[in-house]
Each structure stands twice: as structure tokens, then as C-alpha cells.
Amino acid sequence: MSEQHPAAFHLSATRPRRAVSGRFVGVVQVIVLGITVAAWTLSAAEDRTAVASAVLRRPWPLEKLPEIAAPRPVASLYDDPAIVSDEQLAGVLKKLIPRFSQSQLRPNLIEHALRTWGSEVRFSGEDTISGPDLAAFLTDTAKHLQSWNHRVTPLLVDTGLGVHVRFSEDAAGSVHHDHALAALTEAGLPLGTPVFTTARALQLRDVLQEALRDFRPDERETEWSAMAFTLWLAEPRITSWHNAQGRLVTLDLLARRLIRSHKRGGVCLGTHRIYTLMLMLRLNEEHGGKLLEAETAAAAEAYLADIRDRITASQWPDGSWNSNWVDGADCFRLTDSQEKASKRVIATGHHLEWLALAPERLHPPREQVLKAASWLVQNVSQTPQEEIDRNFTFYSHVGKALALWRKTSPAEFWNRWTALHPEDARLEPRTPGKGAAESSH
Amino acid sequence: MSLILDSPGPAAASPEGNSDVSAATRLPGWLCWSPATSLVLAVVGLLFLFLARLPLWHSDIWDHLNYGRQMFQAGQIARTEPLLTVCEGVRMVNLPWLSQLALTLIERSAGITGLQFISALLGAASLLVISLQTSRVGRSGLAGLSAAVSFYWVNRHELGVLRPQLFGLLLACVLLAWIFSRPRRFRAAWVGVPLLFVLWANLHGSFVVGLMFLGLAAVGRAGDLLRASRSLKLVFRDPELHRWLLLLQLSAAAVLINPFGLAAYAEVFGVAGHPNMSNMLEWNPLTLRLPSGQRFAALVLCTTLLLGLTPRRVRTAELLTLIVTALLTAWSARMLNWFTPAAALIASLHLAAVVRNVLRRRRRRVRQVAAGVAVESAAAVEAADADGLMQSPPWIWTVASLGILWLCLLLNPFATWLLRGTAPPEAQQVSVETPVSAMEWLNTQTSHPRGMAFVPAEWSGYLMYRGSAPLRPLVNIHAHLIPEEVWNDYMRLTHGPADWNGLFDEYGVNLAVVSRRGQPALIRRIRESEDWTAAFEDRQTVIFVRRNPV
Numbered sequence: 001m002s003e004q005h006p007a008a009f010h011l012s013a014t015r016p017r018r019a020v021s022g023r024f025v026g027v028v029q030v031i032v033l034g035i036t037v038a039a040w041t042l043s044a045a046e047d048r049t050a051v052a053s054a055v056l057r058r059p060w061p062l063e064k065l066p067e068i069a070a071p072r073p074v075a076s077l078y079d080d081p082a083i084v085s086d087e088q089l090a091g092v093l094k095k096l097i098p099r100f101s102q103s104q105l106r107p108n109l110i111e112h113a114l115r116t117w118g119s120e121v122r123f124s125g126e127d128t129i130s131g132p133d134l135a136a137f138l139t140d141t142a143k144h145l146q147s148w149n150h151r152v153t154p155l156l157v158d159t160g161l162g163v164h165v166r167f168s169e170d171a172a173g174s175v176h177h178d179h180a181l182a183a184l185t186e187a188g189l190p191l192g193t194p195v196f197t198t199a200r201a202l203q204l205r206d207v208l209q210e211a212l213r214d215f216r217p218d219e220r221e222t223e224w225s226a227m228a229f230t231l232w233l234a235e236p237r238i239t240s241w242h243n244a245q246g247r248l249v250t251l252d253l254l255a256r257r258l259i260r261s262h263k264r265g266g267v268c269l270g271t272h273r274i275y276t277l278m279l280m281l282r283l284n285e286e287h288g289g290k291l292l293e294a295e296t297a298a299a300a301e302a303y304l305a306d307i308r309d310r311i312t313a314s315q316w317p318d319g320s321w322n323s324n325w326v327d328g329a330d331c332f333r334l335t336d337s338q339e340k341a342s343k344r345v346i347a348t349g350h351h352l353e354w355l356a357l358a359p360e361r362l363h364p365p366r367e368q369v370l371k372a373a374s375w376l377v378q379n380v381s382q383t384p385q386e387e388i389d390r391n392f393t394f395y396s397h398v399g400k401a402l403a404l405w406r407k408t409s410p411a412e413f414w415n416r417w418t419a420l421h422p423e424d425a426r427l428e429p430r431t432p433g434k435g436a437a438e439s440s441h
Numbered sequence: 442m443s444l445i446l447d448s449p450g451p452a453a454a455s456p457e458g459n460s461d462v463s464a465a466t467r468l469p470g471w472l473c474w475s476p477a478t479s480l481v482l483a484v485v486g487l488l489f490l491f492l493a494r495l496p497l498w499h500s501d502i503w504d505h506l507n508y509g510r511q512m513f514q515a516g517q518i519a520r521t522e523p524l525l526t527v528c529e530g531v532r533m534v535n536l537p538w539l540s541q542l543a544l545t546l547i548e549r550s551a552g553i554t555g556l557q558f559i560s561a562l563l564g565a566a567s568l569l570v571i572s573l574q575t576s577r578v579g580r581s582g583l584a585g586l587s588a589a590v591s592f593y594w595v596n597r598h599e600l601g602v603l604r605p606q607l608f609g610l611l612l613a614c615v616l617l618a619w620i621f622s623r624p625r626r627f628r629a630a631w632v633g634v635p636l637l638f639v640l641w642a643n644l645h646g647s648f649v650v651g652l653m654f655l656g657l658a659a660v661g662r663a664g665d666l667l668r669a670s671r672s673l674k675l676v677f678r679d680p681e682l683h684r685w686l687l688l689l690q691l692s693a694a695a696v697l698i699n700p701f702g703l704a705a706y707a708e709v710f711g712v713a714g715h716p717n718m719s720n721m722l723e724w725n726p727l728t729l730r731l732p733s734g735q736r737f738a739a740l741v742l743c744t745t746l747l748l749g750l751t752p753r754r755v756r757t758a759e760l761l762t763l764i765v766t767a768l769l770t771a772w773s774a775r776m777l778n779w780f781t782p783a784a785a786l787i788a789s790l791h792l793a794a795v796v797r798n799v800l801r802r803r804r805r806r807v808r809q810v811a812a813g814v815a816v817e818s819a820a821a822v823e824a825a826d827a828d829g830l831m832q833s834p835p836w837i838w839t840v841a842s843l844g845i846l847w848l849c850l851l852l853n854p855f856a857t858w859l860l861r862g863t864a865p866p867e868a869q870q871v872s873v874e875t876p877v878s879a880m881e882w883l884n885t886q887t888s889h890p891r892g893m894a895f896v897p898a899e900w901s902g903y904l905m906y907r908g909s910a911p912l913r914p915l916v917n918i919h920a921h922l923i924p925e926e927v928w929n930d931y932m933r934l935t936h937g938p939a940d941w942n943g944l945f946d947e948y949g950v951n952l953a954v955v956s957r958r959g960q961p962a963l964i965r966r967i968r969e970s971e972d973w974t975a976a977f978e979d980r981q982t983v984i985f986v987r988r989n990p991v
Contacts, residue, residue, distance in 0.1 A: 020683040028687045032694040036703075043702035046520065046532065054707035218527065218926040220947070247924075248521060248530035260526070260892070262946035262991040 050246060059161070059244035062213050065205065066238075070190040071231040074282045076356045079407035083373045089402050090417045092380045093410050094424060095388050096399040098129045105147040107155055108175045110137045111183035112396040119187045121411035125427030131411065135189060138165075138180050139204070140196045148172050155180075158197040162210025176267065178211050182224035185231050208232055213244045217257050223272040226254040227279055230291070234283040237290055252296040255280055259303045263310070264326040268397075269343065271350030274307055278354045278362075304362050311351055312364040319371030320379075321347040342391050345379060348372050349398035356404035373402065474839040477582030481572045482842045484589050486849040489565035492601060493557055493853035499875035501604040502544065502556065503902025504917050508535060509545030510906070518700055524905070526893055526913050527927045527948070534701045534708035537605035539643040544603070551858065553870040558855035560603035567600070567607075567614040568592055571782045574618035575789045584793035591743075592785035595736045599778045606778065609647035612637055614782050616651050620658045620758070621786055627684050634688055635695035642696040646709045650779045652693055657765060659685035661758020668757065713773075717920040717928040727774040737777055741767055744788040753794035759787045876900050879954055879982040884909045890951035890990045895934065897956050904954065915948055937962025942970060951990040955983050 040048065053060050084092075098113035110129075119135040129137075137143045141154045152172035157164040165180045166173035174180045184193070184204060193204040208228070215225050230251060233239070240250040258273045266273045277300050284291040292300070314331035315321055323343045324331040352372050355363055363369060376398050380388065388395050403410045418425035511523050518538050522528035535541070547555040568589050576585025593600065599610070616637060619630065634655075641648040662685055666676045676682065699705050718724040727734045744763060748755055766780035850856060858864050868877045883889065883904065893913045896904055901914035916923050916931045923931075930944050938944075941963060945953070953973070955964050957980070967973050967985050977984040 019680040020687065025683070025687065028691055032690050035694040035697050039697035039702035043704065044520065047534075047701050047704035050532065050534070051703045051707050054711065216924065216926065217530070218924045246532045248532070250530065253529050256526075256529070260949040260991075262949060265943070265946045 046246070049242075053246065059213060060242050060246035062209055063238075063241050065191075065209065066236045068191055068232055068236055070188050071185055071235065073186065073188065073409070074231075074279050074286075074357055076404040076407045077359065078356060078405055080405055083370060083405040084377060084402045086406075086413075086417065088377045089406060089413060090421070090424060092377060092402055093399050093414050093417075094427075095380055095383075095385060096392070096395055096410070097123055097125070097427065098134065098392075099125065099127045099389070099427070100129060100392075102147060103149075104171070105137065105144075106171055107138065107144070107173065107180060109392055110134050111174065111179050112393045114138065115183040115186040116396040116400045116410050117414075118409060118411045119184075119189055121414065123427070124425050128427060131187075135184065135187060135193070138184060139189075139193060141198050142196065144172070145198075154198050156195060156197045156207075158199050158202070159210060162206040162213060163195055163197060163202055164210050164214065165207065176221050176224055177219060178215070178225040178228055181207055181211050182228040185228045191232075212241055212249075215243050215249060216245070217247070217249060217253055221267055222254065222257050223267060223276045226258060227276040229254065230276075230280050230283055234287055234291055237287065239291055251280065251291050252293050255292055255296050255300050259299055262326075263307065268350050268394075269323050269347050270326060271347065271354070274304065275350065275354040275357075277304060278357050282357055301362075304358065308362050308364055312368065315364070315368050315372065316344075319348070319368070319373075319375035320344040321351055321372070323347060325351070342394055345376070345391065345398065346394045348376055348379075349394060349401055352376065353397050353401035353404060356401060373405065376402065472839055473836065474842045475576075475582070476838050477576045477585055478573065479838045479841045479845065480582040481569070481576050481585040481589060482845045484586055485565055485569045485572060486845045488568060488589070488593055489561050489849050490852055492561035492564045493855065495557065495561070495601045496870055496872040497553055497556055497560070497875075498602040498604075499872045499903060500899035500918050501602065501902070503906045504919055505537065505541045505604060505902075506545050506548055506906050507902055507917075508538075509541035509543075512538065512542060513545060522919075522922045525915075525917060525923070527915060527924060528922055531922055531924065533922060534704050536642065536646040536699065536701070536705055536708060537608075537644060538700065539640075540605035540608045540645060544605075551855065552864060553867060554855050554858040554864045556603055557870065558853060560601070560607065561853065563603075563607040563611050564600035567611045567782065570611070570614040570618050571786050572789075574622060575786050578621060578623050579790045579793035581793035581797070583796060584789040587792050588785045588789035591740060591788065592781055595733070595740050595785070596778060596781035598733060599781075605645040606647060609641060609645035609650070610778055610782070612641045612644070613647065613651055613654070613779060616654055617782055617786060620654060621790075627688070630688060631691070635691045638692040638695040639698045642699045642705055646705070646712065647779070648696050649706075649709050652689065652696070653765070654762065654783075655685065655689045655692055657761045658758045659689055661756055661761050664757030664761070712921045715921040716925055717923060720928070720932050721920055723775045724773050726772055727770050727777060731774070733774065733777060737767075737770060737780070740781070740784050740788070744784050744791075747788050747791040747795055750795045751791035752798045753791055755791070763787060871903075874899075874981075875903055876954065876956075876982050878979045879977065879984060880904055880907050882977040882984065883912070883954075886910065890986060892949035892951040892991050894952040894954060895945065895948075895950045896954045897935070897959055898931065900954065900956070912952075915950065934963060935960050937964070937966045939966075941966050942972070945987075946991065949991040951987040953985040955985065957981055957983060 043051075049060065052058075096116065098109070098117065100109055100113075113129065114131070114134040117131055117134065119131040121131040123130050133143075137147070138155070141156050144155045145152070152170065153166060155166055155173060157166060165178070167175060167177050167179065184207070189204055191203060191205040191208065195202045195204055195207055211225060212229065215222075215229070219225075233241075233251070239252075240248055243249055255277060258277050261273070263270050263273075280292065281297060281300050281304070284297055289297065310328040311321055311325050313328040314325045316332075321344065322331070322335055322339060323346075324335045325347050327334050352369070355369060380395065380398060399410050403413050406413065408416075507524055508519075512518055515523070518535055519533055522531045522533045544556065544559070547559050551558070571592055572585040572589035575588035576582055579585070599606070616634070619625065619634070638648055638651060641651055659682060662679065662682045663676050666679050666682070667673070670676070696705060697703060701708065712718070713724075727737055729735055729738055748760075762783045763780075766776060766783055769776035770780045854865070864870070871877060879900075880903065884907075888910050889912055893915050896912070896914040896916075898916045898918045898920070901917040905912050905914065905917075916928065920928055927948075930948070934941055934944055937960060944950075953963075953967060955967070957964065964983050967983075968975070972989070973985045973987055975983050976986045
């Protein structure tokens with residue numbers, strides 16, 4: 001290395017340079033290596049993950065999920081026959097038994113049916129879809145493709161890291177992000193439930209992991225994601241994780257995200273946000289306040305108290321609420337006289353559903369709850385079956401809400417009821433072509 | 442060295458570089474400053490005084506002050522974005538943490554006047570480093586003058602915007618000055634350059650530009666050798682190339698001495714490729730429609746012309762530096778900041794060589810025509826003038842230079858503030874785009890409506906920093922930290938879309954500070970709504986408040 005370079009004189013305006021000694025090169029390498037190793041080891045774990053993700057061009061890795069048993073449903077706090085009697089509930093539920101056309105079956109209908117009836121219920125009618133088939137439609141690509149004659153993109157997409165449920169793309173897809181996961185979760189399926197994509201057999205765990213990974217808190221609809229995540233993560237007390245972008249998502253963030261928007265916004269007239277918030281508060285309470293910060297829980301409680309005041313002031317004399325419930329006392333002045341009747345079913349059914357989970361301090365006066373339930377029962381009994389089928393997604397909430405007020409589930413009640421009244425279990429075949437529901441949310 | 446041009450030759454590059462004691466003055470050589478130094482100091486001093494009076498640019502600085510203040514309050518560097526509600530949980534690799542702390546300290550102790558002063562100081566120091574080095578290497582005051590003027594002319598906008606990048610610019614200029622210095626001393630550089638990079642990585646993410654300059658210097662050295670020797674073997678055995686590569690290695694490792702370690706690299710490239718940046722004008726390609734694009738094109742043309750005419754050898758490193766930084770500038774306007782000092786330095790060196798060559802030919806012609814007769818040509822007069830200047834005692838230029846420096850320090854507003862304790866009203870110290878009146882109105886309110894506020898991204902920082910009540914703007918100018926959905930919604934809102942009310946509902950916006958110039962369509966939309974009322978209006982801003990807050 002000490003040899004003089006011939007071109008050095010020619011190119012350099014300065015004196016010729018001495019060669020760099022091997023020892024010096026070695027020292028530099030040691031310094032560089034030392035700094036690099038020190039920088040790596042002293043860096044925060046998140047910084048190391050960021051570097052690895054950037055270098056490997058992979059999404060931020062999801063924290064390993066522990067073994068989680070099927071989430072416990074959040075139970076109703078009331079069994080109040082004054083709200084709905086057994087006969088009334090049976091009458092309502094009978095009209096809500098899923099009897100959809102098997103052709104071009106939309107996942108949204110199945111999701112609503114599944115969350116209402118669960119995955120174990122059995123119906124006797126020929127054209128009915130029992131619980132296991134409801135669950136299979138959402139977890140087995142073959143079933144989904146069969147219904148759509150193999151002419152659509154599968155509902156379940158294997159991303160390599162998990163299973164993504166298509167949504168907001170076409171009629172063969174789910175309508176809302178994580179709605180399918182939320183339905184499967186509410187139905188009580190365990191994480192080990194097989195999930196079949198076109199390529200391989202995976203598990204419900206892979207759907208949940210993909211959902212946790214691809215969740216972005218600023219999506220328009222976070223209601224179902226928040227609900228599903230809280231239900232799954234409450235038991236192992238996991239309150240935070242990183243999404244694919246490396247953003248730290250916490251249950252507090254989910255709750256605050258639900259609270260931040262105007263109450264008139266959101267799906268189903270803003271009522272799903274309320275339901276999810278109520279559910280989060282209940283789970284937080286059941287887990288000793290370990291899921292949410294006290295400040296967030298207080299904000300959520302205040303939010304729900306405000307909802308209570310609004311619905312107290314906006315109930316119509318017949319007991320229903322409509323899409324202007326958010327306007328409180330101004331509701332009657334601002335209501336559009338041309339508003340569809342189904343809006344009242346949506347608003348009243350959904351409100352009664354979350355109220356069944358809410359402590360009494362968040363209730364409007366009892367007579368208002370009674371009136372609302374009475375209106376729903378009457379509405380269902382007077383509405384033709386075809387109309388209910390067309391609006392199945394809305395009405396399914398009515399069935400679930402009323403069952404909750406009897407501290408039961410539609411499936412549990414129906415099994416009990418039909419055991420005592422077997423004649424109700426026999427269902428007459430429906431008129432062909434009248435099944436498929438049109439409306440959805 | 443003459444005021445304009447020194448005669449070429451192997452003489453010492455400048456008196457500053459000579460450590461001998463001047464026999465005439467008994468001053469140490471480093472204190473015998475040249476007329477060129479005085480000339481460059483005078484020009485840069487004037488620019489400094491101008492920059493020190495420039496109103497503070499309204500956008501970036503305030504966000505950085507907010508982050509600095511947050512760091513002081515928290516006593517640590519935030520790992521997730523700490524200021525914006527919509528950024529909760531978003532990872533933040535806050536590379537310019539050190540400049541944010543420094544700027545916040547300055548603002549706390551000397552207010553906006555202090556910020557103006559530091560802005561001017563950083564800008565002028567960058568100009569001075571490049572122009573003094575050009576004058577020294579080119580042995581010409583003209584070269585230094587040209588470097589200062591062209592650097593300022595093309596990059597004047599960036600020089601007037603105080604943000605951490607200005608720290609980076611100064612360090613880039615120091616590095617460039619060293620890379621293109623003659624003689625180049627490696628001994629000090631083994632410590633100095635890595636230290637510079639440690640500082641740089643903690644001041645601003647532009648340290649990668651510095652590494653690029655070092656890399657280009659190494660490749661340039663290899664290119665020069667290859668051109669001269671046509672032998673790869675010789676290239677690989679070249680000690681200087683080895684030095685460049687080792688220095689690059691050391692500098693790249695030195696960058697890792699920052700609170701985020703290796704993540705600093707990931708962050709720099711992540712920011713540049715972030716989708717939100719496509720909405721930032723300064724990250725878009727530079728076009729001729731922009732005045733800065735026109736100035737860039739003019740500098741590129743002049744440099745190309747000079748490189749064609751120059752008798753001075755064009756080094757490969759010079760060419761590579763010019764080409765790469767020019768291409769990067771065409772790719773992203775923000776890179777103009779790094780092209781300009783390099784181009785100003787290199788072009789000015791070759792300008793001096795071209796002018797020197799022209800004058801030499803003219804003198805030769807004059808001598809030939811006069812054939813020994815003492816005919817005084819214009820060139821001869823100039824030469825005599827120059828000689829006259831050279832004959833002045835060396836200390837004269839030192840005194841003159843120090844006098845210029847003293848005047849610069851004395852005549853700027855910061856000195857006035859120091860001596861008299863008075864500063865101009867805030868409205869005069871900040872750019873006209875700064876929403877001063879809106880801020881004053883907001884400060885008359887005891888509290889703001891709950892929820893988020895729609896505020897133009899470039900105003901958020903100012904209203905947050907200067908406001909007396911906490912404000913929760915939807916976004917700020919740190920677009921790369923903001924979730925893509927939110928940024929897209931914000932950008933749509935600025936154009937007043939039909940669903941503006943739905944978006945305001947979605948984010949729970951109860952207060953909207955809207956720019957008349959930037960968002961006229963949104964103002965029209967909100968005025969049409971009965972849900973909102975205009976609570977404040979002036980020539981610049983309309984502030985709307987939701988009648989029934991979310």
C-alpha cells in the first residue's frame with residue numbers, strides 16, 4: 001500500500017498522497033461496524049422494525065396473537081317481558097328466519113342473519129338457511145362461488161399474510177369493512193374455524209390478523225372493525241397493536257374515532273357507532289376498566305348520555321324514532337315528510353338494540369322504551385313478509401334487539417319456543433322470487 | 442490575490458491560507474485578508490442585512506417550533522406524532538429534533554427577531570462559505586462575487602425560509618467547500634467530516650445529500666484517474682480514492698449517531714416517496730413556468746456554457762455533481778437547494794478561468810500591437826489598478842473586512858433588539874401570508890369550540906404556537922405524517938367540494954379558519970349553509986363557527 005500512485009502527480013494539485021495503510025482501513029472498518037452494531041442494538045424495537053420493514057419491503061409485522069377462546073357475547077342487562085312478551089318475540093323472530101334465494105346470495109344478508117341467529121341454529125323449512133350454512137357461506141369460498149355461479153371474484157382473498165374479505169366492490173362482496181368478521185365474531189365462532197380460500201385452508205385467525213393489519217383508523221366506517229377487535233382482544237387484555245403502516249392502534253383510539261364525528265354521520269343513521277361504543281364500555285367495565293383509559297371511558301359515557309338526551313327528546317308519539325333523532329327536540333320540525341318508513345325501523349330497532357346493553361342511567365324514561373318496543377312489534381306484525389324480506393338487514397336488528405331485552409338470543413329463544421310450540425317450527429314454503437332482500441346497510 | 446483576478450500560478454491560494462507572518466505588517470498570515478475577502482464580505486454582508494429584515498416565512502417554522510415546544514414540555518422526543526388528533530399513533534421519526542429545540546430556544550429568548558437573525562445568519566453563512574471558498578480556490582474576487590450572487594439569485598426563496606433545512610444547507614456548503622478545496626486536507630477531515638454528519642443527521646434529513654456529494658467525489662476521483670490512465674488497476678490502487686471511500690463509509694456510519702439509529706435512513710427515503718408529498722408544490726418537478734425554474738434553467742445554461750469555454754480542467758466530480766443535482770432538481774423542485782451551491786461554486790471557478798484567459802489574450806495582443814512601446818491598454822490599466830490594490834498594506838483589507846462584519850452585526854434588527862430592547866410589531870416581522878389578525882381574534886376568545894378546527898395546513902403551526910387557547914387543527918404542513926385518507930380529505934376540502942359539510946361532520950370540525958385567497962370556493966360553500974356563521978372576517982381570512990357544535 002505504500003507504493004506511489006503514478007497518476008497522483010498529474011491529477012492532484014497538491015503533493016502526492018501517501019497510500020492508506022491496511023491498519024487504518026481496519027480501524028475504519030471496526031469503527032463503522034461498531035457504530036452500526038451499536039445503533040442497531042441501542043435503537044428502540046420499533047425503529048428496528050421500521051428498518052426491517054423498509055429493507056424487506058414488507059408491511060409492519062403484526063404482534064403475535066395469543067390463543068383466544070371464542071369471544072363471550074356481551075349479555076343484555078334485562079329480561080323484561082313488559083318490553084316484549086314471549087309470544088310477541090316469537091312472532092317477530094318467525095318473520096326473520098333467513099329464507100333467501102340461494103342464487104347470487106349477497107354476503108351482507110348472510111352477515112346480518114348470522115349475527116342475529118348465530119352459527120348453530122337449525123331451521124326445519126326447506127328454503128331456510130341454518131346457522132352452519134350461514135357461517136359456511138362466509139368462510140368457504142366454494143359456497144360463495146357456487147351461489148354466484150363462479151362468475152365473481154371470491155369473497156375471501158388470500159393475501160399471503162392473512163385473509164382479506166372483499167368489501168365495497170360489487171354485490172358479491174361484503175358491503176362494509178370487517179362486517180363479515182364482526183358477524184362471525186358475534187356469532188361466537190372460535191379463531192380456529194377453518195376458512196377456505198381458493199388456494200388453501202386457513203383459519204378465522206387469519207381473517208382477524210389481516211383485519212388488524214389492514215385497519216386504518218381514518219376509514220369512513222370503523223364501527224365493525226372496532227366492535228370485532230374489542231370483542232376478540234378484550235379477554236387477553238390486548239389494548240394496542242401496530243397496523244401494516246406501523247401506526248399504533250389502541251382501543252382508546254378506536255373509541256375516540258367513534259366519538260369524534262357528528263352524530264348524524266355513520267351507517268344506519270349513526271346507530272352502529274353507538275352500539276359499538278356501548279359494547280366497548282361494557283367490555284371495559286367487565287374487564288375492570290383495563291381496556292380503556294378513564295378519560296376515554298368518561299368521554300364515551302358522556303357521548304352516550306348525550307345520545308340518551310337526544311332520543312328522549314326526539315321520540316315520535318307512536319314510539320318510533322326516525323332519521324332525525326339526532327336533532328333532539330328539533331326532530332319534528334326538521335323531519336322530511338317524504339322520508340321512507342324503513343328509516344323508522346332502522347332507527348328504532350338499532351336504538352333498542354344498544355339500549356338493551358346499556359345501564360339504566362343511559363336509558364330514556366322507561367315508558368319511552370316500552371313505546372319503542374311496542375311500535376317495533378306492531379310494525380313487524382303488520383308488515384307483509386315480502387316487505388320484511390326486502391328489508392331483512394334492517395329488521396334483523398329488531399329481532400336481535402327484542403331478544404336482548406329478554407336476556408336471550410334469537411336462536412336460544414327460538415329453540416326453546418319451538419320445543420314448546422312445534423307448530424311454529426313448520427314453515428310454509430315462500431313464493432318463489434320474493435325472497436332476496438333489496439335493501440342493505 | 443487581486444480584487445478581480447489573480448495571476449495563475451503555483452502561488453499560495455490566498456493569504457488566509459498562509460501561516461507565515463507578513464514581513465510588512467508583522468501580522469500572522471491568516472490575519473492578512475485579501476481585497477477579494479473584503480469584496481465577498483461586503484456583498485454577503487449586504488445580503489445578510491437584507492435577509493435579516495425579511496419577514497419570517499409563514500409555513501414551516503411554526504410547526505417546528507410547536508414540535509420543539511412539545512419536546513421541552515415532555516422532556517423527550519415523541520415517538521408518535523404528538524400534536525394532531527388525526528395522527529394519534531402515527532410513527533414519527535423526528536430527525537430535525539435538534540434544530541427544533543434550537544429554534545424554540547431562540548424564539549423563547551429573542552422572539553421573532555431572534556428567528557429572523559438566525560435565519561439570516563444561516564443563509565448568509567452558507568453564501569459566505571461558498572463564495573469565500575470559490576474566491577480562494579479560483580484565486581479571484583470575481584469568482585467569489587459570482588458565486589455569492591448566483592447562489593443567492595437562484596436560491597433566494599429557500600435562503601429566506603427558516604426551517605431545519607437551512608441548517609442542512611449550511612452544512613452542505615461547508616462540505617462542498619471542503620470537497621472542492623485545494624489543497625484538500627484529509628487529516629482534519631477524518632474527524633471533521635464525520636462530526637459534520639453527526640450534527641447534520643440530528644438537524645435535518647438532508648444529510649443524504651451530503652453523503653451523495655461524498656460519493657460523487659469518490660466516483661469523480663475514479664473517473665479522473667480512469668480518463669488519465671485508462672487503467673482500472675490504477676484506479677483501484679489510488680490512495681485518494683481509498684480515502685474518499687473510507688470517509689464516505691465513516692460519514693454514513695456517523696449518521697447513525699442519532700436517536701433513531703438506522704431508522705433515519707428509512708425515514709428519509711420514506712418521506713421522499715410518501716404519496717401525500719405529491720400535493721406539495723416544492724416536491725413536484727421544477728418547471729419553467731415557475732420563476733425558480735427559470736432561474737435554475739439560466740444557471741444550468743450559464744454553467745454549461747462556461748464548462749464549454751473554460752481552459753480549466755473540468756473534473757469528473759464537478760460534472761457528476763452538477764448533472765446529478767440538476768437531474769434531482771428536475772425531479773423535485775426542493776432539490777434546487779442542493780444544486781445551487783454546487784453549481785454556483787463550480788460555475789464561478791470556471792468563470793474566473795474563462796475571464797482570466799480572455800484578459801491574458803487581450804494583454805498579449807496589446808503587447809504585440811504596441812511592440813514594446815509603453816501603450817496603456819485598458820487591460821493594462823486594470824492590471825495596474827489591481828497591482829495598486831495589491832500594494833496596499835495587507836492589514837487594510839483585514840481591517841476593512843472586520844469593519845464590514847462589525848457593520849453587519851450592528852445594523853441588523855437583532856442588534857437593535859439587543860441594544861434597545863425594542864422589536865417591530867409582529868405583523869411586520871412575519872410574512873403577509875401569516876394570519877396575524879385571525880390569530881389576534883382567536884386570542885380574544887376564551888376558548889375555541891370543542892372538536893377539530895379546519896385550518897389551512899400552512900397556517901396551523903402559527904395559530905397553534907401563537908394562540909393562547911389550545912387549537913386542534915385537522916392537519917399541519919408535515920404532510921408525510923398525516924394519514925393518507927385525512928390528507929386527501931383535507932386537499933379536497935381546500936377546493937370546496939359539494940360534500941364539505943359531510944367531511945366537516947366526519948372529522949367533528951366546529952371551527953373553520955379559511956383563507957380568502959387559498960379556499961374561495963370553500964368560503965362560498967360555508968356561507969350558503971345555515972349551520973355555520975362567520976364570526977370574523979378580514980382581507981385574508983374568514984373564520985366560521987358551527988352554530989351547534991358536534
